Structures are given as structure tokens and as C-alpha cells.
Amino acid sequence: MEQNYDFSKIGKQMPYTVPDGFFDKLEENVMKECAPTKPRVIRMAIRAALAIAACIALFLVVKKVLPQGQDTASDDFENVELAFNNLSTDDQDYLLEVYQEELLLDNDLNDLNNEESI
């Protein structure tokens, strides 16, 4: 049996093909997966939703504690303070934490808006 074969006849040809534009799509898919911004936006959206829920909860607590017809603008702050004092220590800590996160979130969102506008 002949022990030679002329590989140059076929070179690097292969019977395999790919769909049109496959390599460009592959690159975009990989770059999208590698992008670090997506999880950050999701984390911020979750924190925003938590902050909004906490604000609503605080508002409902204030409304419940206050007697009808007494929620005038002049003593709003005292009423909020009173409602806050009536909460358990754990709830107070939680609200303070959320309040601080909301402040940070505002800063993050401002930073993000600035980055996007650049």
C-alpha cells in the first residue's frame, strides 16, 4: 500500500460551514456577557424598589398613628418623629439603613446619568 498522501491537494479545506455573520454575532454575544454594567443596574433597581417600599411603609405608619384631622404641616415633623419612636429598634435600624442607601442610590444614579451623558 502506498504510504504517501499529498496533503497539499486538500490543504486546510474542511467540510464545515457557519451561518452568515456568525463570527460578528459571536463577538457581540461574548462582549455583552463580559459587560460589567448590567448587574450594577439590576442591583440599583432592586435597591430603589426597596427604598420606595420603605417610604410607603413609613407613610402608612404615620397615617395610622396620627389621630384624624391632626396632620397639619406645622407638626408634621413631630408626628413623623412620634411614629418613628413607636417602631421597634429593629424597624428603626432598617428604616435608617434604607434611608442611607437611598441617599447613596441618588448619588449612584447621578453618577450613572453623568457617565451616560458623556
Add this chain to the structure above:
Amino acid sequence: MTDDNHIIPLIRENTEKGFRLLMAKYKEPVYWHIRRLVVSHADAQDATQDTFLRIFRSFSQYSGEGSFKAWIFRIATNEALRLLGRNQGKATLSLDESPQVTLTMKADEYFDYGNTEAIKLQKAITALPAKQQLAFNLRYYDDLSYKEIAVVTGSTEATVKANYHFAKEKIIKYMNSNDT
């Protein structure tokens, strides 16, 4: 073609820009390397995507010593073997096992059935044990040195040379036979 010595520091300075250059250079060679091992386009697509994600996430582990091309092809080979292993119900496929990929069975719509000589060559290659397949493919199609192939397969240059020699002999025998 961009030199690896330009790509590596660029990834460290500007990850996205550097990684785009890396993909521009390696996306096709890596895909074709995997495709020759797994045969089906869908499988090759998955394994190629996983390869680049792994390169991206473990880039800091590349010491900078040794061939960057060999490091990339090692990751690509591991992803292909992992996929072949999964298809056989295992975590991964060892290099001592046969990939058991049957060209005609695994072929899909992205296959040129008209190129009979190329089909015959791929049949001969896919019938080889994994180590011989890798030695032949990486030398013949990707122009890797024996030293680089040894990095990819985790063996010695002498072993790679022997595997390449055995692979070539078997392929020549098959190509000269009447089998199709």
C-alpha cells in the same frame, strides 16, 4: 494580525479594547479548532462562547510566561472536552478517551456534503484517539509548535511528536484506502 505582545498589556490597561483585539484575532481559529473536535456547529458555538468567557474571567491567571496562543488553545480544548464529556454523561472527557464523534451522525445543516475529499480527511481525523487528533489538528491547521501543543495537551514535546507521527500515518492509510 495583531501581535500577542500588544494584546496582553492592552487587556490590562483597557479590558474592553484589549479583549476586542483578542477576539478579532482568535475567534475564528478557536471556533474552528473546537468545531474540528465536536463537529456540530451548535456545540462548537456554545464551547467557543464558554472559552472566551473563561479567558475573560481568568485572564489574571495568565502569568505572561509561555505562549499566549497555547494558553488560549488549552482553554478551548478543555471546553471542547467538557462538552464532549457532557454529551456522554460525564463531567469532562479525558485525553486518553476517544471523543466518539461520528462525522455523519453529528453533521448538521452547516456542512458541505459536496466536498468529499475534505469529508474523508475529517472522518480520518475524528476516528483518532483524542491525543492524536489534537496533535495533528494543532500542528496541521493551527501551525502550533510541538512545544506549544505540549502545553495544550499537558504532555511532553516527545509525546506530541510521537502522537503526530501516529496520527499522520493513520490518516495517510485511511486516505489511500477505498473507504469513504
